[in-house]
Amino acid sequence: MVDESTATLSNVAAEPGASKPDPILAADGVRRSFGGLNAVDVDHLELQRGAITALIGPNGAGKTTLFNVLTGFDRPSAGNWSFAGTELRGMAAHRVARLGMVRTFQLTKALARLTVLENLQLAATNQRGEGMFASLVRPLWRGQENRYRELADELLARFRLDHLREAHAGTLSGGQRKLLELARALMTRPRMLMLDEPMAGVNPALAQSLLEHITSLRDEGMTVCFVEHDMDMVMTTSDWVVCLAEGSVIAEGPPRAIGANPAVIDAYLGKHHDEPSSPEQPS
Numbered sequence: 001m002v003d004e005s006t007a008t009l010s011n012v013a014a015e016p017g018a019s020k021p022d023p024i025l026a027a028d029g030v031r032r033s034f035g036g037l038n039a040v041d042v043d044h045l046e047l048q049r050g051a052i053t054a055l056i057g058p059n060g061a062g063k064t065t066l067f068n069v070l071t072g073f074d075r076p077s078a079g080n081w082s083f084a085g086t087e088l089r090g091m092a093a094h095r096v097a098r099l100g101m102v103r104t105f106q107l108t109k110a111l112a113r114l115t116v117l118e119n120l121q122l123a124a125t126n127q128r129g130e131g132m133f134a135s136l137v138r139p140l141w142r143g144q145e146n147r148y149r150e151l152a153d154e155l156l157a158r159f160r161l162d163h164l165r166e167a168h169a170g171t172l173s174g175g176q177r178k179l180l181e182l183a184r185a186l187m188t189r190p191r192m193l194m195l196d197e198p199m200a201g202v203n204p205a206l207a208q209s210l211l212e213h214i215t216s217l218r219d220e221g222m223t224v225c226f227v228e229h230d231m232d233m234v235m236t237t238s239d240w241v242v243c244l245a246e247g248s249v250i251a252e253g254p255p256r257a258i259g260a261n262p263a264v265i266d267a268y269l270g271k272h273h274d275e276p277s278s279p280e281q282p283s
Ligand SMILES: Nc1ncnc2c1ncn2[C@@H]1O[C@H](COP(=O)(O)OP(=O)(O)OP(=O)(O)O)[C@@H](O)[C@H]1O
Pocket: 034, 037, 039, 057, 058, 059, 060, 061, 062, 063, 064, 065, 066
């Protein structure tokens, strides 16, 4: 299903910094330097609300650094950006998450020792930053816990992880872990999901199901942005592709146009000049 917000992308110019009809995120002059290296140097970038945007680019292009800056996990050297009308510069990551821009995280060793259900419950309370105040208003807190429990049950059923609810997260397969990471992010009912390489380590059997989950979330109104090296996923799942190289946006457009864009091909071939590679098959 293509909803109205993604359909309107067909009228957007396929050029770096293109304006979108309904941007949920807009960034201006965002730079992040490490010593003399400009890891990110983005003049202007808008992400369309309700669409799936893929962030691609050769190794070291600055994708992860840009993700970290936008979500409050890293400080930029310069620049401003807003999410759903709120300026985010200087805002701590947990407050960015509370506004509705939530990123997925790989399971840490500590989380791997918790059960699947405990992971989900913890994700909800962590993101909300609940602490002493919540424990003082215990009856209210209990109501909250019940709601979390219901949402966790709903997500476990949705991702077909319900039979694993009491399993330790560390025992899950690579693909099941990715589903759990997605479910953890969804415990906060975000408006926008930021996924860093959602397909890494996922076997083909679960890959298809993961892609379907991501597109159905978009169809339900979620905005999604992902960093991904798997070009099959980029081509089949995204509504719009942004290509970074050496920190800057060098191309933007619908997936098909990006696959044939000379600047994108050059960026990949320049980095992999000894391989007969193309943006279709980056390493
Ligand atoms: N903490 C850091 N300190 C110094 N340099 C860094 C740091 N983080 C990233 N860089 C550098 O910034 C550049 C961009 O890195 P980044 O990880 O954002 O790229 P990427 O596009 O996500 O790459 P990949 O696809 O390989 O994950 C690289 O040259 C990297 O070495």
